[in-house]
Amino acid sequence: xxxxxxxxxxxxxxxxxxxxxxxxxxxxxxxxxxxxxxxxxxxxxxxxxxxxxxxxxxxxxxxxxxxxxxxxxxxxxxxxxxxxxxxxxxxxxxxxxxxxxxxxxxxxxxxxxxxxxxxxxxxxxxxxxxxxxxxxxxxxxxxxxxxxxxxxxxxxxxxxxxxxxxxxxxxxxxxxxxxxxxxxxxxxxxxxxxxxxxxxxxxxxxxxxxxxxxxxxxxxxxxxxxxxxxxxxxxxxxxxxxxxxxxxxxxxxxxxxxxxxxxxxxxxxxxxxxxxxxxxxxxxxxxxxxxxxxxxxxxxxxxxxxxxxxxxxxxxxxxxxxxxxxxxxxxxxxxxxxxxxxxxxxxxxxxxxxxxxxxxxxxxxxxxxxxxxxxxxxxxxxxxxxxxxxxxx
Numbered sequence: 001x002x003x004x005x006x007x008x009x010x011x012x013x014x015x016x017x018x019x020x021x022x023x024x025x026x027x028x029x030x031x032x033x034x035x036x037x038x039x040x041x042x043x044x045x046x047x048x049x050x051x052x053x054x055x056x057x058x059x060x061x062x063x064x065x066x067x068x069x070x071x072x073x074x075x076x077x078x079x080x081x082x083x084x085x086x087x088x089x090x091x092x093x094x095x096x097x098x099x100x101x102x103x104x105x106x107x108x109x110x111x112x113x114x115x116x117x118x119x120x121x122x123x124x125x126x127x128x129x130x131x132x133x134x135x136x137x138x139x140x141x142x143x144x145x146x147x148x149x150x151x152x153x154x155x156x157x158x159x160x161x162x163x164x165x166x167x168x169x170x171x172x173x174x175x176x177x178x179x180x181x182x183x184x185x186x187x188x189x190x191x192x193x194x195x196x197x198x199x200x201x202x203x204x205x206x207x208x209x210x211x212x213x214x215x216x217x218x219x220x221x222x223x224x225x226x227x228x229x230x231x232x233x234x235x236x237x238x239x240x241x242x243x244x245x246x247x248x249x250x251x252x253x254x255x256x257x258x259x260x261x262x263x264x265x266x267x268x269x270x271x272x273x274x275x276x277x278x279x280x281x282x283x284x285x286x287x288x289x290x291x292x293x294x295x296x297x298x299x300x301x302x303x304x305x306x307x308x309x310x311x312x313x314x315x316x317x318x319x320x321x322x323x324x325x326x327x328x329x330x331x332x333x334x335x336x337x338x339x340x341x342x343x344x345x346x347x348x349x350x351x352x353x354x355x356x357x358x359x360x361x362x363x364x365x366x367x368x369x370x371x372x373x374x375x376x377x378x379x380x381x382x383x384x385x386x387x388x389x390x391x392x393x
Contacts, residue, residue: 034228101126143375149180
């Protein structure tokens, strides 16, 4: 009788364990602060990939995977580190995030590396992250600022801008991108009339705009954060009549800009990370079914980051963070069967059979030796009250 009871209890224990088995991944993004408009759609995109994996029933023979959202802010490194430690204690096997470079660096150095946790950022573009001694735990599905600055300079040249004033957020992101942009537009023969930094979060930017206006130019490049000074720079420029054409870095692209200024910024343009063609069509269908706003930057990169975590787990046969780090590049790069958005189940099935895959994803992911994506870009322009993709870059 005792043996029967023991067997029953063991069966129940195993059943409960299997039913409620769950892999946890931290989604650590700036849900408050200067990029709070962008991050909900990013998190939803990552969660969509996790849902695909869980619904397939194929991840490690039927385990579920879920994201746990925590706020990294974009300005408070101490709060970000506390959030990272809290979610690590909950047993996450990887972190998706952060967005702002200084916060990403802090989480990486103070939390991820000491705890041997893989961290994959869909949006931290700072070139200062490239050469960090990350012990093999840091990856990013987005490009570096160096490439972003080159793309924005190419667009500026192609739009026949002859003279440009530049203003940038006095942050790592703003400084790095503005520096590359200035160098590259000058190489294209575009005259930079002035370059002016600004402090995030001020109420009055009339002084900075006056300096920009005094120098003049066909347009002003605004390199910063939409909700933390960038929008106010544009408002002050329009109100004073200084500029009506704005060249926008990717973190300045957002529907709230259209809602605020409407046709006043119809001449404006910029870029976001992204792609068109086959992989974009796959992602657009998946995102539409999931109710995700794909006009926001980094939704594609967030989906890809989550998908790569899932596929690396399957490739290594383990939800161990060190195994994830070892397998991410293998599942992302060729050779292998190409896997697109909505095909996570297919990727899991192939990996379970010992086959190689090449995760193309929503952005054409291909990692370099530093574990960062080479990047693909969509030129954006304001047309009929919306930001619309004009050209693949």
